[in-house]
Amino acid sequence: QVQLVESGGGLVQAGGSLRLSCAASGRTFSGYCAGWFRQAPGKAREFVGDIRWSDGSTYYADSVKGRFTISRDNAKNTVDLQMNSLKPKDTAVYYCAAGGAVAWGQARASAYDSWGQGTQVTVSS
Numbered sequence: 001q002v003q004l005v006e007s008g009g010g011l012v013q014a015g016g017s018l019r020l021s022c023a024a025s026g027r028t029f030s031g032y033c034a035g036w037f038r039q040a041p042g043k044a045r046e047f048v049g050d051i052r053w054s055d056g057s058t059y060y061a062d063s064v065k066g067r068f069t070i071s072r073d074n075a076k077n078t079v080d081l082q083m084n085s086l087k088p089k090d091t092a093v094y095y096c097a098a099g100g101a102v103a104w105g106q107a108r109a110s111a112y113d114s115w116g117q118g119t120q121v122t123v124s125s
Contacts (some may be wrong), residue, residue, distance in 0.1 A: 002027045002114045004096045012086055016123070020081040022096030022116060029053045029072065033103040034079040035112055036070060038092035038121075045108040048094070051079060059105045064090075074114030086123045093118040 008020040024036065035050035044082040050069045058070050069082045079096060099112035 002029075002032075002098050004098060004114055004116035005097045006094065006116045006119040009094060009114065009121045011122045011124065013108050014086060014088055014123055014125050016086050017084045017089075018084070018121060019083070020085065020094055020096075020119060020121070024077045024079075029079065031076075031101060033099050033101055033112075034072065035082050035097045035099065035103065036079075036081045037097060037109060038090075038093045039095070039118075040092040043067070043092075045095070045109050046092075047109070048081070050104055052101060052104040054101065060108065061107065062098045070087065070118075072120065075113075079105075083111045083121070088125045091123050093122060 003025045005023050036048040037045050039045040047061050049070050052059045054069040065083045071080050095118045097112035098114040101109035
């Protein structure tokens with residue numbers, strides 16, 4: 001099973017940007033799908049977007065489309081989430097996840113079998 005560690009969270013003002021990174025160990029992302037989810041206090045875990053490792057295809061939730069971008073680095077075995085034009089409603093703990101290639105585009109947490117510990121993102125108004 002792959003181990004995932006997120007980094008890059010923090011506090012930012014509305015309109016600002018943050019870049020999260022997810023490092024994998026134990027196995028590579030090759031042949032799999034990497035996803036980002038978030039969970040705000042008192043709310044269910046929400047799909048943000050994912051990337052299919054084989055060809056780099058991405059899929060995003062409507063709430064972040066055009067503002068967030070997921071990218072991968074094959075050499076480093078990392079997945080990044082670039083977040084621009086951040087809004088207070090983006091405040092949440094952000095999680096990286098890994099799943100089989102079939103997870104791509106399903107936008108549901110149950111499609112993923114490995115999770116990071118999460119990193120806090122706080123957007124102030």
